Amino acid sequence: MKIAVLGSGMVGNAIATKLVRVGHQVMMGSRTAASEGGQKWASAAGKSAQCGTFADAAAFGELVFNCTSGANSLAALRLAGAQNLRGKVLIDVANPLDASPGKAPTLTVCNQDSLGEQLQREFPDARVVKALNTMNCEVMVQPSLVSGDHNLFLCGNDPGAKQQVANWLCEWFGWKRGNLIDLGDISGARGTEMFLPLWLRLWGVMGNPHFNIRVVPRAEKS
Numbered sequence: 001m002k003i004a005v006l007g008s009g010m011v012g013n014a015i016a017t018k019l020v021r022v023g024h025q026v027m028m029g030s031r032t033a034a035s036e037g038g039q040k041w042a043s044a045a046g047k048s049a050q051c052g053t054f055a056d057a058a059a060f061g062e063l064v065f066n067c068t069s070g071a072n073s074l075a076a077l078r079l080a081g082a083q084n085l086r087g088k089v090l091i092d093v094a095n096p097l098d099a100s101p102g103k104a105p106t107l108t109v110c111n112q113d114s115l116g117e118q119l120q121r122e123f124p125d126a127r128v129v130k131a132l133n134t135m136n137c138e139v140m141v142q143p144s145l146v147s148g149d150h151n152l153f154l155c156g157n158d159p160g161a162k163q164q165v166a167n168w169l170c171e172w173f174g175w176k177r178g179n180l181i182d183l184g185d186i187s188g189a190r191g192t193e194m195f196l197p198l199w200l201r202l203w204g205v206m207g208n209p210h211f212n213i214r215v216v217p218r219a220e221k222s
Contacts (some may be wrong), residue, residue: 004029004061008037008077010092011137012067018141020045022172027068029057029080054144058084063168066125070094070115070193071108074122086125087108089161092116093132093187094138095196105200107193120157127161130152130189131169136209141173143212148213153181155188181215189209 005016006029008140016026020038028051029116030038030050038051058064068076069098077085096115109115116130131154132140143152152175156162170199183191203209 002060002062003069004057004064007067008035014137014141014221015065027052027053027057027060038212039213046081054080056063063089065095066092068094070096071098082123084179085123090126090128090132092119095193097131114189114193116186120186127158129165131155134192134195135212139212143175145210149179150214151179151181153183153192155183157185161173
């Protein structure tokens with residue numbers, strides 16, 4: 001499959017690298033085709049990897065991952081172009097984090113809205129599925145880094161798109177089907193994005209980012 005990964009940071013790098021390793025053709029999108037991070041990744045990842053602008057990548061991909069900085073995702077997707085996203089599944093991995101120097105990280109949107117919802121409103125012809133944004137990028141593509149069963153959440157307005165994404169995450173990244181939890185429509189992104197402040201605090205307490213959460217249901221009475 002031809003896949004676009006928008007964003008050349010740690011998350012985009014981890015996802016794009018894994019996708020190439022499992023046999024896909026991947027174009028990483030950045031603001032410029034000459035992006036240092038994108039070019040460095042493409043050079044290291046091999047012949048199935050290339051780098052272009054956001055628009056180049058979105059036009060190339062049959063599937064699009066949004067791995068851009070969440071505070072700038074809307075601007076990046078506008079550069080990608082609505083016409084290049086039309087009809088495609090858009091897996092939104094970003095969190096709307098404002099990490100400006102000199103102040104504590106905060107969310108740019110929360111409570112009554114979410115980045116996932118903003119993207120779906122802005123690009124109504126894209127099939128937005130929020131997923132993977134509650135964990136470290138290395139755990140996203142290799143869940144076995146965390147021992148035992150742990151959960152991945154996804155949400156979106158299009159049931160068919162969510163089913164496709166669930167299949168891909170299991171097939172390509174190694175997630176167990178029973179550990180995926182469908183939170184319903186795209187408004188579920190409010191909850192997963194607002195988990196980020198707690199995730200950041202846990203990272204500080206635990207000293208490494210290789211952890212995840214597990215939802216434990218009430219035991220059935222015998």
